[in-house]
Amino acid sequence: MREVVFVRALNEALTEEMQRDENVFIVGEEGRGVFGVTRGLLKKFGPKRTRPTPISEAAFTGLGVGAAMAGLRPVIEIMYLDFVTCCWDQIANQAAKLRYMSGGQLRMPLVIRGQQGNLTREAAQHSQQIEGWCAQIPGLKVVMPAMVEDAKGLLKSAIRDDNPVVFVEHRGLYGKKGPMPRGEYTTPLGVAKVQREGTDITVVATAVNVHRALAVAEKLADEISVEVVDPRTLVPLDTETILASVHKTGRLLVVHDAPVRLGFGAEVVRIVTEEAFDALVAAPRVLGGANLPMPFSAPLEDVCIPNEDDVERTVRQMMEG
Amino acid sequence: MKADADEMKEMLRLMYTIRQFEDKACELYTASWEAGNFLGALHPSNGQEAVAVGACTCLNDDDYVLSTHRGHGHFIAKGGSVPGMMAELLGKETGCSRGRGGSMHMFDPDKGLMGGNGIVGGGTPLALGPAFAADYRGTQQVTVCFFGDGASSQGPFHEALNLAALWALPVIYIGEANAYAVATPTSEGVSVPNVADRAAAYGCPGASVDGNDVLAVHETVSEAVAHARAGKGPSLLEAQTYRMTPHCMAMRESREDVELAEWRERDPITRFEAHLQEKGIMTEAEQNAMNQQVAEVIAEAVTFAEESPYPDPADVAEGLWAT
Numbered sequence: 001m002r003e004v005v006f007v008r009a010l011n012e013a014l015t016e017e018m019q020r021d022e023n024v025f026i027v028g029e030e031g032r033g034v035f036g037v038t039r040g041l042l043k044k045f046g047p048k049r050t051r052p053t054p055i056s057e058a059a060f061t062g063l064g065v066g067a068a069m070a071g072l073r074p075v076i077e078i079m080y081l082d083f084v085t086c087c088w089d090q091i092a093n094q095a096a097k098l099r100y101m102s103g104g105q106l107r108m109p110l111v112i113r114g115q116q117g118n119l120t121r122e123a124a125q126h127s128q129q130i131e132g133w134c135a136q137i138p139g140l141k142v143v144m145p146a147m148v149e150d151a152k153g154l155l156k157s158a159i160r161d162d163n164p165v166v167f168v169e170h171r172g173l174y175g176k177k178g179p180m181p182r183g184e185y186t187t188p189l190g191v192a193k194v195q196r197e198g199t200d201i202t203v204v205a206t207a208v209n210v211h212r213a214l215a216v217a218e219k220l221a222d223e224i225s226v227e228v229v230d231p232r233t234l235v236p237l238d239t240e241t242i243l244a245s246v247h248k249t250g251r252l253l254v255v256h257d258a259p260v261r262l263g264f265g266a267e268v269v270r271i272v273t274e275e276a277f278d279a280l281v282a283a284p285r286v287l288g289g290a291n292l293p294m295p296f297s298a299p300l301e302d303v304c305i306p307n308e309d310d311v312e313r314t315v316r317q318m319m320e321g
Numbered sequence: 322m323k324a325d326a327d328e329m330k331e332m333l334r335l336m337y338t339i340r341q342f343e344d345k346a347c348e349l350y351t352a353s354w355e356a357g358n359f360l361g362a363l364h365p366s367n368g369q370e371a372v373a374v375g376a377c378t379c380l381n382d383d384d385y386v387l388s389t390h391r392g393h394g395h396f397i398a399k400g401g402s403v404p405g406m407m408a409e410l411l412g413k414e415t416g417c418s419r420g421r422g423g424s425m426h427m428f429d430p431d432k433g434l435m436g437g438n439g440i441v442g443g444g445t446p447l448a449l450g451p452a453f454a455a456d457y458r459g460t461q462q463v464t465v466c467f468f469g470d471g472a473s474s475q476g477p478f479h480e481a482l483n484l485a486a487l488w489a490l491p492v493i494y495i496g497e498a499n500a501y502a503v504a505t506p507t508s509e510g511v512s513v514p515n516v517a518d519r520a521a522a523y524g525c526p527g528a529s530v531d532g533n534d535v536l537a538v539h540e541t542v543s544e545a546v547a548h549a550r551a552g553k554g555p556s557l558l559e560a561q562t563y564r565m566t567p568h569c570m571a572m573r574e575s576r577e578d579v580e581l582a583e584w585r586e587r588d589p590i591t592r593f594e595a596h597l598q599e600k601g602i603m604t605e606a607e608q609n610a611m612n613q614q615v616a617e618v619i620a621e622a623v624t625f626a627e628e629s630p631y632p633d634p635a636d637v638a639e640g641l642w643a644t
Contacts, residue, residue: 025457048457054487059446061482069435070385074450089477092439094447100437103430104640139641162643183420284405291612 001179007036009180010169013155014038014075016184018045021073024159025049028077028114035174038077046143061087061112062295065095068110073116073159076097078114081130081168095164096139111158113167117208118257120171124293127301129258131206134166134228135267138195141165141189142234146210147180148153150232153187170207170257171280192238194245201251201315204230204242205267209255209306216311224319234264240266243276250281251318255306259287282318287311324378324536326602332378332535332598333608336370336590337615339394342403345422346410351568359571360410362439363424365460368533368565371589372497373398375538379546384434385464387444390425391497391564392437395467400430401623407622413629420632421640424609431548432544433462441502442468442475445494449481452492452555457594461548464492465542471502471518471620473516485523489554493545496557497532499564504574517559525555532560533589536596541553546598563587 004012007069018024018041026038026049042050053060056110057078062266064074078084084091099106118127135142143158143165145151149168158165195210203226205213210230217226229245231237246252252272254265272284290304324332336496343365353360374392377386380399388395397407402417406427409416420430425439438444455462460504472478485492500507508636513519515560520527526548530541538560545556563584567573567625597603605610 016609047619054484056480056484059449059478059484062446062477062481063449063453063484064372066447066452066455067454068450069430069447070451070454072450072454089440089443089447090446094438098436099643100641101418101422101426102430102640103416103421104643105428105430106435107420109643166333 001181003177004148004180006148006151006173006176006178009152010155011039011041013152013159015044015219017156017159018049019274022073023071023074025051026075026077027051027053027243029053029055029079034079037172044065045082057087058090059085061090061308062094064110065090065098065108065285066109069098069106073109075111075159076111080126081114081116082128082291084130085111091134091140091274092137096137099163107162108164111167112209113155113169115171117171118294119301121296121298121301123296127294129256129289130166131168131234132258132263133181136266139164140235142168143189143232144168144234146173146207146230147195147233148176149180150187150193152180154189155234156186157189160186165189168207172208174239187232188222190236190238192229192241192293193229193230194227194241196226196228198225198249200225200249201253201318202227202229202242202245202249203253203255203311203315204229204231205255206234208255209257212306212308212311214257215308216315219312220262220315224315226315230272239271239275243272246276250279252284252305253287253314253318254285255287255311257289257301257305259291260286263288282321285312285314285318322540322547324473324539328378329597329602332374333593333603334611335374335378335398335617336535336593337612338403339368339370339373339397339597339617340590341407341615341619342393342397342469345623346568347570349410358538362390362391362421363410363568363570364533364568366391366394366564368500369497369562369631370394370533370534370587371538371593372495372560372562375535376495376542378539379542380433380465382432384462385435386438387448387464388427389444389467389469390437391469392425392427392467396427396429396434399434400432401434403618404622404625405429405624408629411626413626414632415625415629416563421638432479433520435465442478442563444468444474445475445478448483448492448494449490450491452485453488455491456642462491464490466494468494468496469502470496470498470507470511470516470577474504474510474521480521482523482525484565485555486523489552490551491549492555493542493549494555494557495542496559497562498559499562501564501568501574502523503568515559517557520557523557525557528558529559531559532562533587533592535589535593607638637644
């Protein structure tokens with residue numbers, strides 16, 4: 001194992017997959033590596049395979065989807081994932097549906113990746129979470145890495161997958177350091193990971209919230225035994241691991257940044273109440289983002305996203321209740 | 322490149338096939354509707370046969386075509402299976418999209434038929450992809466993207482043309498200016514007299530052609546195909562034509578009788594028949610015999626479609642994920 005930063009893990013995944021398969025190419029506004037994920041790739045692979053584009057999401061996303069139909073393996077970069085709104089037709093109506101509508105004749109091996117997040121004071125059009133939008137569209141896989149190791153392994157799997165994968169990165173994690181194995185490895189899509197074992201309460205958290213949950217679990221270690229489950233991919237979702245955890249602990253808290261209304265948390269609570277109701281000893285809870293456009297001003301934005309105090313307080317309430 | 326006599330006969334056969342297919346499809350649709358079964362949205366292309374045939378006969382099997390919601394003609398002209406399309410219309414397992422697509426989503430990737438599209442203008446950015454792939458691999462394949470005059474008012478259309486021209490991609494955009502976007506006349510939806518005039522704005526060649534003259538379409542598209550194969554980039558073509566049938570069988574707009582009669586005079590099939598007779602390439606009797614042979618092909622396709630099984634509901638999820 002070695003310690004690397006999150007963006008470096010993503011960069012290595014792209015580099016290795018481009019070296020491995022000449023059908024893999026990158027297209028998007030970030031071709032010149034403004035966030036560091038694609039840094040050096042234009043120089044290394046040339047403009048044929050790392051293609052900077054105009055600010056034209058519908059065109060370059062459509063190009064990627066069409067290139068996948070023709071057998072290439074595009075990695076489409078959306079600079080801020082909020083901007084999928086500018087190419088939503090190509091994602092929701094085309095990429096997600098063309099294979100099924102063709103009766104399974106087409107293959108759509110493509111990755112749509114980019115960063116999202118908050119707490120960087122970028123206001124409502126640069127602070128949204130798109131995973132729920134995408135997970136609602138049958139035909140799209142949705143991946144959300146929290147750990148450096150998984151960032152690399154999951155991106156490699158996403159590129160090798162023959163289906164459209166939306167790969168959601170959290171910009172709050174880009175500079176985070178973590179251990180990463182040396183050499184070649186992949187992390188399968190659709191397999192959750194128990195990031196910390198516990199016996200009193202299950203916290204299912206996505207992306208940056210995995211780290212919040214782990215910090216709280218550590219802080220409470222002497223009083224409450226918290227199990228932290230990182231789904232890693234929302235579609236397909238590893239319900240087995242989540243259910244097994246709830247069967248063990250009897251309590252479920254879901255934490256995510258996306259607005260709480262009709263969100264991932266609601267879906268996990270649905271699955272758990274339908275499949276493991278008898279195992280529950282407390283009402284399941286969800287901590288999500290506020291049902292608001294993200295405000296700019298720091299004190300306003302801070303109350304719109306769950307923080308460690310929120311997680312700790314809710315865990316305590318659930319244990320008392 | 323001009324078509325020779327055999328090619329012209331084949332063009333006529335394809336035009337007959339499209340016309341008869343559309344007529345039969347509308348008949349089946351109406352019967353189904355009257356029996357209380359809604360067969361979805363069916364957009365017939367009667368009157369536009371010369372565009373599909375003139376264009377697709379310029380292409381090789383491995384060239385790509387991206388079609389529209391009004392795509393039956395493109396499918397036939399590019400060599401798609403007629404029984405397969407008829408079965409798809411009826412939602413059968415033997416349909417060219419296994420009953421998962423329907424009228425607007427006919428696929429045959431082996432023939433380069435990458436599907437119709439239910440989103441007006443949705444295919445215009447998509448078409449950049451196969452063109453990019455050909456360029457990436459260094460093949461000589463070209464991509465044809467059909468669109469309607471209505472699609473040229475969609476934002477992604479402009480983005481696609483800009484990128485195609487910027488990167489000199491081997492794609493030919495063919496506008497079927499059929500006078501109406503549903504019921505809105507083109508003059509109320511497009512800010513310039515001809516969609517092809519917009520080519521100047523993207524810096525690529527543009528041409529407007531009589532879309533009811535199959536040989537004129539063929540010649541114009543041939544030049545654009547040669548341009549693309551030579552690595553010189555995209556073209557924005559426009560075929561001026563007229564849709565003689567409603568936008569869609571479920572939304573039948575009204576038209577002026579005078580206007581319809583005027584365009585009937587310019588029917589692309591009767592015009593081409595007259596031309597072939599004039600040039601001594603085919604007699605009227607030969608044309609009647611050909612039309613009759615096509616009628617048999619269509620009848621066989623209907624039988625095949627009607628006798629085919631529906632998909633098994635147990636298999637409803639099949640085809641979603643590639644494994």
